[in-house]
Amino acid sequence: MKHLFVILVFVFFCSCGRNSPPAGLLSEDQLINVLIDIHLAEGYVTTFPIHYDSSRMLYPLLEKEVFAKHQVEDSVFKSSLEFYMRDAKHMDKIYARIIDSLSIKEKVGDQ
Numbered sequence: 382m383k384h385l386f387v388i389l390v391f392v393f394f395c396s397c398g399r400n401s402p403p404a405g406l407l408s409e410d411q412l413i414n415v416l417i418d419i420h421l422a423e424g425y426v427t428t429f430p431i432h433y434d435s436s437r438m439l440y441p442l443l444e445k446e447v448f449a450k451h452q453v454e455d456s457v458f459k460s461s462l463e464f465y466m467r468d469a470k471h472m473d474k475i476y477a478r479i480i481d482s483l484s485i486k487e488k489v490g491d492q
Contacts (some may be wrong), residue, residue: 398457407453412461413478413482415451415453418450419444428485436486
């Protein structure tokens with residue numbers, strides 16, 4: 382009977398950790414805030430009257446500014462994004478929040 386209890390406790394703790402990111406990754410809210418600024422940076426680059434090749438050189442500079450603003454390393458961002466992308470339904474919810482936030486920013490004119 383003790384073995385069954387130990388196994389159930391182990392399964393419970395293992396299943397609880399699946400919804401939260403592993404240590405060292407961004408929380409859902411942090412990822413959303415970074416993605417909002419990344420999408421704004423992408424949109425900003427597209428407003429410049431420059432060739433595509435030039436915009437591809439400009440965007441990484443803006444991306445670095447976004448990471449600096451949020452005090453996030455690009456490797457942590459990429460790992461976090463990969464973690465959340467494993468669950469498509471969860472990413473749909475994340476992007477619904479991102480779209481809502483961007484829509485509000487557009488209505489308010491806060492950029």
